[in-house]
Amino acid sequence: MKYMLMMHVGQDDGREALAWSPQDITNMIEFQRAFDRELEENGEMVFNAGLSWPDQARIVRYDGGVPVVTDGPYPEGREFLIGFWVVDCASAERAHEIAAKASSSPGPGGAPTCVPIEVRPLAGPPKVDA
Numbered sequence: 001m002k003y004m005l006m007m008h009v010g011q012d013d014g015r016e017a018l019a020w021s022p023q024d025i026t027n028m029i030e031f032q033r034a035f036d037r038e039l040e041e042n043g044e045m046v047f048n049a050g051l052s053w054p055d056q057a058r059i060v061r062y063d064g065g066v067p068v069v070t071d072g073p074y075p076e077g078r079e080f081l082i083g084f085w086v087v088d089c090a091s092a093e094r095a096h097e098i099a100a101k102a103s104s105s106p107g108p109g110g111a112p113t114c115v116p117i118e119v120r121p122l123a124g125p126p127k128v129d130a
Contacts, residue, residue, distance in 0.1 A: 001089065003088075009079065010078060020108055027110060039085070047085070048083070058070065102115075
């Protein structure tokens with residue numbers, strides 16, 4: 001089963017990592033690379049990516065064949081998606097284990113950041129009866 005694991009950070013703490021010590025940043029990056037490598041070696045990694053800051057996001061809607069583009073997401077949002085993984089694993093329990101490990105990424109002084117990771121099964125397109 002495929003699952004999307006989404007890492008959310010708060011508007012206030014999303015940029016706090018920019019003030020971490022160089023060693024704390026290095027530790028976090030090394031953790032993420034090792035974590036991704038482990039998922040690849042286990043055959044569980046489908047795809048992953050980090051995302052830019054929300055000020056670079058745009059909302060696009062269809063309007064009579066013309067894309068209408070506005071800034072987004074809305075500034076009143078308290079959290080934003082900073083990155084994600086799509087994994088293919090045997091069970092929801094395994095997806096939860098993977099998410100918990102992602103949440104344990106080290107922060108200042110090596111303490112786990114405990115960043116919330118949303119886990120959602122990929123549903124695929126709806127089935128149509130013929």
